[in-house]
Amino acid sequence: MPLILFNKPYLVLCQFSGQDGRETLADYVKIPNIYPAGRLDADSEGLMLLTDDGKLQHAIAHPDRKEEKTYLVQVEGEADPAALARLRAPLDLGDFVTQPAKAVRIAAPDWLWPRDPPIRARASVPTSWLAITIAEGKNRQVRRMTAAVGLPTLRLVRQAIGPFSLATHPLLPGEFMEVPAAALRAQA
Structure with missing residues (x-):
């Protein structure tokens, strides 16, 4: 029962079946009968867990976990500190209120690969880097959180899931x- 760490590239669909010629997980991972444990939007990058163990997949992806x-x-x-404080507190996004999150401003990660295509850059508009840790994972939650505090997301990279990190x-x-998989099961 393999547990696979996969670094999902930008614009790759988080599924194995094809769709209108777009790249999917099947273009990168050639292991039969394996499925994503959780999702990552096409316009997001970074760490995903894949497994062929249905119970483990459910345990990783289930909101109660x-x-x-x-x-x-x-x-x-x-x-600024006020925006970070709002991100850390429960935040009303209209259809749900987030759980408290960890949010800190960080320096631009020097180990991070360049994105292809690169983000749009405007000389007159500064950007900031944040590390945001959440224990839930609603649809487009982090993007919606940053937008709600006036900081639209330009690039989103999932760095870690539980004990696994890029x-x-x-x-x-x-x-x-x-x-x-024992490293993840030990935390259950």
Whole structure:
């Protein structure tokens, strides 16, 4: 029962079946009967977990699991202490209120690969980098959170899921590796 760490490239669909000629997980991972444990939007990049174990897949993706996920987020604008405080507190996004999050301003990650195509850059508009950790994962939640505090997301990279991180398991976009599922099960 493999547990696969995969660094999903920008614009790759988080599914194995094809759709209108767009790249999918099947273009990168050639392991039969494996499925994503959770999702990552096409316009987001970074760490995904894949497995052929249905129980493990359900445990990772289920909202009751509360597996922490850390995202590196480049936003448009200056992330000031007030915006960070709002991101950390429960935030009303209209259709739900977020749980408290961890949010800190960070330096631009020097280890991060360039995005292809690059984000749009405007000389007159500054950008900031944030590390945001959440234990839930509603549809486009991090993007909606940053927009709600006036900091639209330009780039979103999931760096970590639970004990697994691109910092400790460096993978370039499109690369994957098998890891022991026991590390994740030990946290259950």
